[in-house]
Amino acid sequence: MSEIVILGAGIAGISAAYHARLSGKKAVVYEAQGFWGGLLDNFVIDGFRFDKAIHLSFTNNKYVRSIFDQTPFLSHYPNPSNFEQGKWLKHPVQNNLYPLDVLDKVEAVMSFLNRPTLYNPANYMEWLVHQYGDYIANRFPVIYTQKYWTVPPEMLSTKWIGNRMYRPTLEEVLQGTMTSQTPNTYYAKEMRYPVKGGYRTFMEPMVSGTDIRINKKAARIQPKLKYVEFTDGTKAHYEQLFSSIPLPELIPMIDGAPKEIVELADSLWATSVALISIGLSKPKTVDSLWFYIYDEEMLASRVHSPSLKSSDNAPKNCSSLQFEIFYSKYKPLPFSKSYLLEHAVNCLKQMKLATDDEILFADLKVERFANVVFDHGMISRRDQVRKYLNSIGITPIGRFGEWDYLWSDQSLLSGKRAIEEWVHAKG
Template sequence: MNYDIVVLGAGISGISAAYHLKEGGVNSVVFEKNPSWGGMLDNFEINGFRFDRFVHLSFAIDEHVKEIFAKSTDFYTHTPDPFNYYRGYWVKHPAQNNLYPLPSGEKKMILEDFKKRKLKDVSEIKNYEEWLRVQFGDYFAENFPIPYTRKYWTVEPKNLETKWVGKRIYLPSIEEIEEGCETEKTPVTYYAKEMRYPKKGGYKSFLTSMVKGIDIRQNKEVIKIDIEKHKIYFSDGTQCKYKKLVSSLPLPELCKIIENTPKEVVEASEKLMCTSGYLVSLGFNKPDIPKHLWFYIYDEDILSARVYSPSLKSPENAPEGCSSLQAEIYFSRDKKINLSEDEILQHTIEKLIKMNVFKEDDLVVKNIKKEDYANVVFKHNIYENRKIVLEFLEGCNIKSIGRFGEWKYLWSDQSLISGQMAAEKILRELPDKL
C-alpha cells in the first residue's frame, strides 16, 4: 500500500497530528501496535472498575487544547488539594510551606536551615541537588525532595540538570514557611489552579473529537523502516510506502528499527534515559476509601511515589458504592527493583494498609501493570544526545513528536500541541513537496 502521510503511534500526539492534518484538508493513516488507541492515555476495566493506563489530570491552559477537550466530553473540574505522606504525618502539598503537622523540633530545624542556606545565582548551580539545597536548605532537601527524587526519577539528584524544573516546584518566601509552621490554614500554592477529568470513559475521552474520521490501524507493530525506499515493515508481514512520516515512537526504539542508522546516532539514543513504571490499581467495596484526589509518599521504604484516586476523578470509574486508588512505582536502568510483580503488588498493599489508607477487607480488585516508558530523565548529557538523534531524524525527513518522540517533559496538552505543530509544518510543505 502507498500513503502520502503515515503517522506512527495512536497516542495523543499521533492522534493530534492526524487530526490537524485532516483539519487542513489532508488525510493520513495512523498505525498503532496495540489493539486500542490512546497510548498512555488509554484505560482498562476490571470488574466494573476503570483504571487509566497511567495517571492523568488535565490542567491545560492553551485555549485550542481546552476547546478540543471540551467538545469531546463533559468533565469534572477539581481544585488541587494534594497531600504528602512523611514518616507517619500527612502534610499538605507542597510540604515546604505546609509544615504544621510536623513535630516542633523538626519544623525549627527546617526553618533555621532555610534561613542560613547559601544563596547562589542560577548560573552558578551545577546540578539538581545543589539547586534543592540552595532553595530549601540542607535539612529539608535531605529529608524531602532528595529522597523523593530517588523514588520518582530513580537517580541521585546530583546527576540531574535543572532546566526541566521550571514552575513545577513552588519556592515559598520565609514568611510563607513561617506561616505554614504555625497553621494548617494556608492557601493552595499548587502550580495549577484547577484539574479537569472526563465524566465518563476515562481520560482518553478527551480525545474523542479528534479521533472521529481518522484512519487508525491497530495491531500494527513496526519492525523496520527503510528511509531510502520510504518503506515501513510490520510484524504481521505487511508493508507500506510513505511520502511523509510522523513518529511518536520513543527515540531509542525508532533508532533501532530504522535501517542503517549510523552507529553514533544509535549510541546517542541509548544514552537517553527514562524511567519505567509499575501501576498498581486497587478497587474497594466502600465509596469513601480515598481521602485525597492524590498524594505523594516521601518515605523511601515505601516503593510508591504517588497515589491517585480514579473514583474521585470521576465516580463513573468505579461501581456504585465502591472506590479506587492507583499507585505509581518507578524504576530504571539506574535503579532496578529486585522483586517480582506479585511481590511489588503485595508490598504496595501492605504499605498502604500500614499507612491506614484502607483495610485488607476493603480490597476487592488488585492489579499491576508495567510501562516501559514513563518519564524522561534529565541527566546532564540529555541535550547533546537528543540533538544528535533529532538532527538525524530531521535529515531522514521524519517528524518526531510527543513526550518520547521529542524526549521532553511534556504533559498531555503539550503532547497534543507537539502533534499539531508537526501537522502544521507538513501542511506548509505540501504544495512544494507532494
C-alpha cells in the same frame, strides 16, 4: 501510498492525523497495541476503570481546551497531600511543615534561612539546596527524587523543573510551620477529567474520522525507499513519516542509521512505571485526588484515586486507588509481582486507609516508558538524534518522539505543530 504515515496512536499521533485532515492531507496512523490512546488509554477490572497513571487535565492552552471541552468533564480543585513517617502534610511540604515536631521545624527554618545563594546550580541537588536549604531538601525532595526519577538529584540537570517545584518565601515557610491554614500554592487551580470513559475520552473529538490501523507494530524503516515495515510483514509507503515511538526504540529500526546516532539514542533513558491498581468495597478511601509518599521503605512515590476523579470509574459504593512505582536500569523493580501486590496492600493498611476485608483486588501492570530523564547532557544528545531524523524525512512527535517532559496538552500540540510546519514547508 498515503501522503502521511504516523507511527503511534497516542495523543500526539492522533493529533497529527486530525490536523493533517484539517489541512486536507491523507494520513494513516499505525499503532502497535490493540487500541488507540497510548499512555492515555485505560483498562477495566470488575467494573473499575483505571487510567495508566494519574492523568488529569490542567491545561491553560485555549486551543487544547477547545478540543477537550467538547467532552463533558468534571472540574476538581487540586488538593494533593503528602505522607511521611506516619504524618499527613499539605502540599507542597516546604511551606506546610506544620505537622512536624517543633525541633524539626526549627531546624528546617534555620537551614532555609542559611541556604546558599547559587546563581547557576550545576545540578538538581544544588538547585534543591539553593531553593529550600539542606534540611528540607534532604528530608523531602532528595528522597522523592530517588523514588520518582530513580537516581540521586546530582545526576539530573535542572532543565525540566519549570513551575513544577514551588519556591516559597520565608514568610510562607514560617507560616506553614505555625498553622495548617495556609493558602493553596499548587501551580494548577483546576483539574479536569471526563465525566465518563476515562481520560482518553478527551481525545475522542480528534479520533472520529481518523484512519487508525491497530496491532501494527513498526519493525523497520527504510528512509531511502520511504516505507515502514511492520512485524506482520506488511509495508506502508509514505511521503513524510511522523513518529511518536520512543527514540531509543525508533533509531535501531532505521536502515542505515549511523553508528554514532544509534549510540546517542541508546544513551537516552526513561523511567518505567509499575501501576498497582486496587479496588475497594467502600465509597470513599481518601480526600485528596492524589498524594505523595516520602518514606523510602514504601516503594510508591504517588497514589491517586480514580474513583475520586469520576464516580464512573468505580461501581456504586466502591472506591479505587492506584499506586505508581517508578523504576529504571539504575533502580530495577524489586521482587516479584506477588511481593509488589502484597507490599501495596500493606502500605494501605500502614497508612490506615483500608483494612483487609475492604480490599477487593490488587492488580499490577507496567508501562515501559514513563518519564524521560534529564540527566546531564541529555538535551544535546537528544537534539542530535532529532536533527538526524529530520534530515531523513522523519518528524519525531510527542513525549517520546520529542523526548521531552510533555503533558498531554503539549503532546497534542506537538503533533499539531509538526503537521502544520510540514504542510507549510510543502507549500
